[in-house]
Amino acid sequence: MLEVVEVSKMFGRNVVLKNVTFSLKNGILGIYGANGSGKTTLLKIISGFEKPNCGRVFFNGREITNKAPQEIVKLGVAMAFQIPRVFWNLTVHENVLLAARETDYTAEICKELNLEDVLFKKAKEISQGKVKLLQLAMCFALKPKLALLDEPFASLDAENVEVVLGFLKKRGNEISMIITAHRTKILKTIASQMLEIRGGKIVGSS
Amino acid sequence: MISLFFSALIYASLALCVLLSYRVAKVVNLSFGSIFTLGGYLSVFSLFITPIFGAWIGLLLHIGSKRMDTSKATIFSLGIAIAIEEALRILFRVENILLDSRIFYFFGYKLVFEHFLASMISATFLILFLAFELKKPFSRLKLKVIEEDIENAELYGIDAEKARAIVLVISSAFFCIIGGLYLSGRVISPTIGWLYMIFSLFIATIANVFREKAYILILPISFGICWLI
């Protein structure tokens, strides 16, 4: 499904990713590493928000390296950002509706992710935790084939972590995912494969 | 060529005021045009009152826009600009006034004395500022820190508010003096200052692209643009 071939990225003289190569056929891939190891940059390159200095990315056999993010979304790759990117002046319902394009599916996703109580509040009026859930809802409302989740458990309390875990496990049967995190504890409960990234390089896999 | 050089000096100093207002005071001071015009009208009475009025307006601008972000402060300055313009219309019912000037010969070139004086004051201003930039490393560092992040600057004990006030007061006073001198020999109206302000803004915008070297390059950029136009 996804193939990342010798991808490297530099910001100025700072090498963030160096010759990263891996592939994902299906299932949930967990990528873990310390702050600044390159996890977010890797996801942004796959989703088209950053362009690599060299290397290529293939999705379902098609090269997507230089495609615009909105084109990659249409191919079936959706991303949930670490710092949520939502539409702050629109309601939660409108945010998800924009991604889902149908009212029934919007309601279903919002129910699964515990957003029913804030459905008609503006995104800027809800808590950070709920914004995080909203970001996830928008990502999955797109019905992607591959979901890129950057630190989906950050800023969530224990109850919401359980909600998200349950949601991801349920969706994991239909949708492939790449999930990044600092620590392996939560990732191990959900991921079928794991990659460790350190200093921009993949140093271990299991 | 001589008058081109003098014009370039004047526009460079005006652009420097615009740049400092933007970088240090965090405001695109749109009232500069009206302050420039005010200088012209005040010169009818006396040139010596122009920096005083200019300084007062700078102080008013500082007090009024103290805790505003750049957008709001700029809107505020536009409001002040229009208020000054309207005040000039009310006080000077005659729309257009011809200002007196004196002609003299500079190495065989015919020049307006007031324009020459304006360019000398501009040159002095530019030299003093460059001397400050190059000779006082700690003050220069303070300025740089304020330019980068005003809130952080305050956290580390730099009196950013004082710096802001000084920049606005001095730049407004300067614009007023130069307006009083440079508009000599012309027919002035309340809206005449806009063009001079836009031209200075244009030079400042180009200079700003060069970031740290902006202050040093402002005169060559001004000269280049004056020569092209």
Added chain:
Amino acid sequence: MLVNIAIRILVLVLLILPAFLDCYTKLLAASALTLAIFTVSWLYLEKDSGWASLGHSIPFGVSAYLFAINPLLIFFSPLTTFLLFPLSIFGKHTFPFASFVFSVFLWYLAHHIVFEGKGGEEGFRAPSINLDLIYLISVTILVLSCLLIWKISNSYFGLKVKAVRDDEIAAKAIGINPLPFKVLGFAISCSLASIAGILHAAIFGHVSPSVFSPYFSLFPFVAATIGQGKIWSSILGSYTVVFLSWFLSPYVPEFHYAIYAVALILASYTQSYARSGRSV
């Protein structure tokens, strides 16, 4: 609630009543009407697209000039979008000032527009249309504009425009290409402003460089400030500025500038600009 109803009734009265009054009042009302359409166009760009223009006289004035030079040229008016839209490259915070500076530049440039020996500082004579007819057309266009904007705003397309306004990156992340929606937002606003400019030229039978002056550039901003950003009250705000200006200018020269100064200074304390999500 009651205030909203009162404002709507007042606007309706101001639209209908002048049609039955003398020529001078009708002319004044027609002028206010065209500027109300102008304000509505500005409001759409500011509220839904998130771009606060301080140079909205650009599409207004250019279209008025096109109409005066040759009425057939009005079909090119929507292209004025491409005079204003490129300034969005400066970003939401700088766009208002870039548009203002550009409109002032056009103001000076307009003094040098000469066509077939006519124009310059004096401007051009525009085709004059019967005042009653133009008044009726203006009322119709104002009502249709408000309906159009309401319909667009509440549609799926309008939702996408607002989404792009809030966060372009988030829009890309859900498959929306921001560029067409940004351009269309500008196009809708500029087209309405162009219509207002053409009507303005038709009412007075003349167009001069003053059509690019800060009076027109800042008018919709001031009217919207008075109207607190709501359509009906901004229409009322337009009427307020025009009526106060016309009645008080003989006593205080160009009184509208005094209103502008107050509105701008007050707005800097109360309004927010560059609407795009919450500040982090």
